[in-house]
Amino acid sequence: MSTGIRVASLEDIPEGEGIAVAKDVTGTADDIALLRDYDGSVWALDDTCTHETASLADGWVEGGYVECPLHSSKFCLKSGEVQGLPATKSTCPHRVEIRDGEVYLFPNEAP
């Protein structure tokens, strides 16, 4: 069983914000956005918005959703499900674990 990739310290990600992890680190097709909500939870989604080319790591994270920084489509942090236009496709979620203040990413594993 995989132990995940240590990708960041929790303190690297301010609440309400995100950081992007490069795809050569994650081994995925797209970079992965680590997004931290105000309840302290950290979530991971494919970084590129399914609408155009915005980085969701630059988005606004709040209340279980990330809002795209370009045209404001929202995605569910947990499931990646798109909540409204202009994006029409959901994005891919990845599992995250926090151990001793370190963030471990399990690319392509469901949260």
Next chain:
Amino acid sequence: MRRAVVVRRIVVVGGGIAGVGTVAALRAGGFDGDLTLVDAGEFPYDRPPLSKDFLKGDKDIKDIALQPQQWYDDQAVRLASLTTVTALRPDVGGVELSDGTTLPADRVVLATGGHAARPPIPGVASPLVHVLRTAEDADRLRSALTLGARVLVVGAGLIGAEVASTALDLGCDVVLVDPVHPPLAHAVGADVATWLHDLHTRWGIRTVHAGLESLVDRGAEVEAPGIGVFDVVVLGVGMAPDTALARAAGLDVDRGVLVDERQVTSTPAVLAVGDSARLRDGTRTEHWEAAQHDGQRAAATILGLPAPTTTAPWFWTDRHNLHVEVVGDMAAADVTVIRGSFDTPPFAVFGLRDGRVVGAVAVDDSTAVRAARRMIDRTLAVDPGRLADTAVDLRKLLRG
């Protein structure tokens, strides 16, 4: 005694963001009756890319579909494409279609948008003169925007500025004319408006401060007296709402189909949304999100659900590789606060009134505009000094 009418059949006229937003919200709100979306085009597509990536040729029509085809099936929405509604018949409870049939409806939602205005000046009918509202317009314009083409863009508002920027990207020689200086001051404030307009000059567009009074059709080219000779002229002088159906059916129309705050027209069974509708005693908006919100409000009205919470109006526009967003009402501000520097975007300008944010405009600063929106919605009192300080995290400011 008044009996509640059970709404079983709804027809939405027009497949722009307002119409598609309406059908989506009706299904999301639990409507399980017959739902038909009638649109003149092949399938509903999104308009903002028409002056941006689609005009540039980086996207095709499939890429800008508002919803994939499958969505209409999944949502059990009957999409009557390549069809127009030719008359509203509230008297018989239905609409007449261009194929000669009548579609029964308990409620009709007008989402007809509008068409690009053509000022009544001589020479405007030349085939070298373009407008931009539909994908066909954009296709036709793109094929004229060849390398080195001499292009005159008339009107330096949102669409004119975007077209000028895209034409420049395509290698055209662009002149931009507008009688107002700076354009868009009412929307973004005079300082940002000036800065935005000056961007054109910095990128190599010639801007002309003048009103265009005539064009001279010279066959293969068009002369704009006093400005120059051009291969292509693009008019970006505004849109005219499509209100003909409403007018013919006797609905109240005045610079838009008049609606109340629930989107209901003067005829209770007919609602109107998006660019074609105007709130009685209000101004008509022509922005993407506002049109979608109208649709959500109309759906709530029809279903008897509480109206969705309102939020400060917001729109975006792009020019010269910069993303500009505007929220709230900058014109209502008595004080402005600059965060960052105009010399080095990202930056944002907040408009305050009585110590509260009432509007904001941001260049490449999505966080500032999202924070501003929440400050406006919560009528939060803010310290201007902290707003201006880029070391202060706006998210923290918002959370107190």
